[in-house]
Amino acid sequence: MILLGFMDDVLDVPWRVKLILPSFAALPLLMAYAGHTTIIIPKPLIPYVGLDVLDLGWIYKLYMGLLAVFCTNSINIHAGLNGLEVGQTVVISGAILIHNIMQIGASTDPEYKQAHAFSIYLVQPLLATSLALLAYNWYPSSVFVGDTYTYFAGMTMAVVGILGHYSETLLVFFLPQILNFLLSLPQLSGYVKCPRHRLPRFDPQTGLLTGTNDGTLVNFFLRLFGRKTEKSLCILLLVFQAIGCCFCFMLRWILTGWYK
Amino acid sequence: MAARKRASPNNSEKPSRAEDSSKTAAKSPETPPSDPPIAPPKSGFILKLSICFLVPYLYLINYCYNIDQELKRSILINAGLSLAGFFVTVRMIPVASRYVSRRNLFGYDINKKGTPQGTVKVPESLGIVVGIVFLVVAISFQYFNFTADSNWLVEYNAALASICFMILLGFMDDVLDVPWRVKLILPSFAALPLLMAYAGHTTIIIPKPLIPYVGLDVLDLGWIYKLYMGLLAVFCTNSINIHAGLNGLEVGQTVVISGAILIHNIMQIGASTDPEYKQAHAFSIYLVQPLLATSLALLAYNWYPSSVFVGDTYTYFAGMTMAVVGILGHYSETLLVFFLPQILNFLLSLPQLSGYVKCPRHRLPRFDPQTGLLTGTNDGTLVNFFLRLFGRKTEKSLCILLLVFQAIGCCFCFMLRWILTGWYK
Numbered sequence: 301m302i303l304l305g306f307m308d309d310v311l312d313v314p315w316r317v318k319l320i321l322p323s324f325a326a327l328p329l330l331m332a333y334a335g336h337t338t339i340i341i342p343k344p345l346i347p348y349v350g351l352d353v354l355d356l357g358w359i360y361k362l363y364m365g366l367l368a369v370f371c372t373n374s375i376n377i378h379a380g381l382n383g384l385e386v387g388q389t390v391v392i393s394g395a396i397l398i399h400n401i402m403q404i405g406a407s408t409d410p411e412y413k414q415a416h417a418f419s420i421y422l423v424q425p426l427l428a429t430s431l432a433l434l435a436y437n438w439y440p441s442s443v444f445v446g447d448t449y450t451y452f453a454g455m456t457m458a459v460v461g462i463l464g465h466y467s468e469t470l471l472v473f474f475l476p477q478i479l480n481f482l483l484s485l486p487q488l489s490g491y492v493k494c495p496r497h498r499l500p501r502f503d504p505q506t507g508l509l510t511g512t513n514d515g516t517l518v519n520f521f522l523r524l525f526g527r528k529t530e531k532s533l534c535i536l537l538l539v540f541q542a543i544g545c546c547f548c549f550m551l552r553w554i555l556t557g558w559y560k
Numbered sequence: 561m562a563a564r565k566r567a568s569p570n571n572s573e574k575p576s577r578a579e580d581s582s583k584t585a586a587k588s589p590e591t592p593p594s595d596p597p598i599a600p601p602k603s604g605f606i607l608k609l610s611i612c613f614l615v616p617y618l619y620l621i622n623y624c625y626n627i628d629q630e631l632k633r634s635i636l637i638n639a640g641l642s643l644a645g646f647f648v649t650v651r652m653i654p655v656a657s658r659y660v661s662r663r664n665l666f667g668y669d670i671n672k673k674g675t676p677q678g679t680v681k682v683p684e685s686l687g688i689v690v691g692i693v694f695l696v697v698a699i700s701f702q703y704f705n706f707t708a709d710s711n712w713l714v715e716y717n718a719a720l721a722s723i724c725f726m727i728l729l730g731f732m733d734d735v736l737d738v739p740w741r742v743k744l745i746l747p748s749f750a751a752l753p754l755l756m757a758y759a760g761h762t763t764i765i766i767p768k769p770l771i772p773y774v775g776l777d778v779l780d781l782g783w784i785y786k787l788y789m790g791l792l793a794v795f796c797t798n799s800i801n802i803h804a805g806l807n808g809l810e811v812g813q814t815v816v817i818s819g820a821i822l823i824h825n826i827m828q829i830g831a832s833t834d835p836e837y838k839q840a841h842a843f844s845i846y847l848v849q850p851l852l853a854t855s856l857a858l859l860a861y862n863w864y865p866s867s868v869f870v871g872d873t874y875t876y877f878a879g880m881t882m883a884v885v886g887i888l889g890h891y892s893e894t895l896l897v898f899f900l901p902q903i904l905n906f907l908l909s910l911p912q913l914s915g916y917v918k919c920p921r922h923r924l925p926r927f928d929p930q931t932g933l934l935t936g937t938n939d940g941t942l943v944n945f946f947l948r949l950f951g952r953k954t955e956k957s958l959c960i961l962l963l964v965f966q967a968i969g970c971c972f973c974f975m976l977r978w979i980l981t982g983w984y985k
Contacts, residue, residue, distance in 0.1 A: 302728055303691075303727055303731065304692075306731065306732065306735075307692075310731075310735050311656075311659040311660060311662075312659070312662075324696060328699050328720065331699055331700065331702050332702060332713055334710070334713070
C-alpha cells in the first residue's frame with residue numbers, strides 16, 4: 301500500500317484508480333489468509349438465523365477487501381486541515397491499543413490473546429511513527445503527509461482489524477469517517493456537483509474558516525458551530541473522534557453478554 | 561547508471577497542495593499539450609527472443625525430464641499467469657508513460673546526443689509498471705499453488721515483502737534521487753523481511769576437495785549466513801545498476817540471466833529425487849517466470865531504440881528478485897557465476913567507485929553523432945572495455961555483444977557445473 305500510495309502521490313492517478321488501489325494492496329492478505337471465515341451471529345439474531353456460527357467463505361474475503369478500500373479512502377477524504385489525517389490516526393490507534401490490551405487482559409483463550417497481540421505489534425509502531433509525523437504536521441504544518449500516509453495508515457488499521465478479528469469494533473472507532481463518507485456520498489456519486497477541493501472558505505482578514513455547502517464533516521461542523529480557526533476546528537474534530545471511541549467502549553460494555 | 565540526463569528542476573512545475581484551489585487535475589486551461597505517445601512495442605523482436613528460450617524450456621519441462629504431475633501443474637499455472645502478466649505489462653507501459661512524463665520523470669538519451677533522437681523526452685522509471693504487475697502475478701499465484709503449506713507461505717510472502725520493499729525504495733530513489741551512499745544500503749533494508757523471517761538452514765556444504773582441510777563436510781555459519789544473504793542482495797541489485805547505459809542492456813541482462821536460472825531450475829528438478837530440493841527450485845521458478853515475462857514486456861519498449869527508460873526501480877527490483885531466489889532456492893553460488901559479467905564490471909569499476917581514480921557522473925562511452933558509433937573511454941566499465949577491445953561499435957551491436965557475452969557466461973556456468981559434478985559436491 302505504501303508503494304501504491306507513493307506512486308499515487310508522484311503520478312497523480314485518476315480517482316477511479318485511486319479507489320481500487322487498496323484492493324490490489326490487500327491481495328497478499330486475501331491470498332495468504334488461512335484463518336477461519338466464520339462469523340459469530342449476535343445472540344438476539346440466533347432464533348432468526350438458526351445458527352450461532354455462520355461460515356461466509358469467500359464473502360468473508362470480499363468483506364476483507366472492501367474493509368481495506370473503505371478504511372484507506374475514508375481517512376483520505378476526512379482531511380484538509382493541518383494535522384487532521386495524522387491526528388485521527390493517532391486517536392484511533394490509541395483506542396485500538398487500549399481495546400487490544402483490555403481484550404488480552406479479560407480473556408483466557410490463547411488464540412484470542414494472540415490475535416490481539418498481533419494487532420498490538422503493528423499498531424504500536426504505527427502510533428509511534430505517526431506521533432513523529434504529527435510533530436511536523438500539526439498546526440501550522442511544516443510538512444504535508446500525502447496520500448502515501450493516509451493509505452498506509454488506513455491499510456494498517458484495516459489489516460489489524462481483520463487479522464485481530466475485531467473489525468466491527470474497528471468500524472465503530474471509524475464512526476466520524478463513516479459519517480464523513482455518508483455526508484460525502486451525494487457529491488462523490490456525482491448526484492451533486494463535486495469541486496476539486498471541498499474545503500471550507502478561508503478569510504485572510506480574520507483567519508477564520510467558514511463552512512461551505514460541501515458534504516464533509518469539516519464543513520458540517522463549521523455550519524453547526526460557526527466560524528472557527530483551523531487549529532480549534534481540528535482539535536474539535538479530534539475530540540469528536542475520541543468521543544466516538546469512548547462511545548464504542550461504552551457500547552461494548554453495555555452489550556457484553558447480550559451481543560455475543 | 562542509465563544513459564539519461566534528468567531534466568533540470570527549474571522548468572518543472574512544483575505541484576501545490578490544498579491551498580492552491582486554482583489547480584485542477586486535468587481540466588486546467590494551463591495544462592500543456594499532451595506529449596506524443598511512445599513508439600509501439602517491438603513485438604517481432606520479442607517474439608523471436610521468446611521462442612528461442614521457450615522451445616528448449618518447454619522441451620525440458622514436458623519431454624526431457626519426468627517431473628511429477630502436481631509440480632508440473634503448478635509450474636504451468638505459474639507460466640500461464642506470467643503470460644497474462646506479459647500482456648498486461650505491454651498494455652500498461654504506454655499508459656504509465658503518460659503519467660510519468662507529466663510529472664517530469666523523464667530523461668534524454670545521452671547516447672544519441674547530437675541527433676534528433678537526443679532531444680526526445682524519454683519517460684523514466686517504467687520499472688514501476690513491471691514491479692506492480694510482477695507483484696500482482698506473484699501474489700495471485702499463491703492462491704493457485706496447491707502444494708503450499710504454511711512454511712512455504714511464510715517464505716514466499718517474506719520473499720514478496722522483500723521484493724515489494726525494494727520496488728518501493730527503488731521508485732523512491734528514482735523520484736527523490738538519493739545520494740549514492742544511501743543507494744548502496746537501500747537493498748539491505750529491503751532484504752530485511754527475508755533475513756528476519758528466514759527459518760531455513762544456515763549450513764553450507766564444504767566442497768569435497770576442501771574437506772580434509774576444514775575437517776567437516778557441513779559447516780553451520782549461523783548469523784554469517786544471514787550477513788551473506790544481505791550482502792548478496794546489495795551486490796546483485798547494485799551490480800545490475802552499474803552494468804548499464806546502453807538501450808536495452810539492463811533489461812536484456814535480466815532476461816538472459818532469468819532464462820539461465822529457469823533452465824538451471826528445471827534441470828535440477830528433473831535430476832533430483834529429494835522433494836525438499838525440488839521444492840526449493842520450484843520456488844525459484846515461481847518467482848522467475850513472472851520476472852522473465854514482465855521483463856520481456858518491458859524489453860519490447862526498452863530495446864534499441866528505447867521508447868522508455870527503466871530507472872533504478874527496475875534494476876533494483878530485478879536484482880533483488882534474483883538475489884531472493886538464489887538465497888531461497890539455495891543455489892547462490894550458481895547465481896553468482898551467472899553474474900560473471902556483472903562481477904567483471906564491478907571489479908573494473910572498483911578503482912573509480914572507491915575514489916582511487918577520478919569518477920565522473922556518467923561513465924559512458926563517447927558518442928559521435930556523425931558516424932553513429934560509440935568510442936570507449938578510459939572509464940572502468942565492461943561497456944568501455946569491450947569498446948576498447950573490439951573497436952568502435954553502434955549502440956545496438958555493442959548491446960547485443962554484451963548480451964551474447966552474458967549468455968556465454970551462463971553456458972560456461974552450466975559447463976562448469978557439469979564438469980565439476982561429483983568432484984565439487
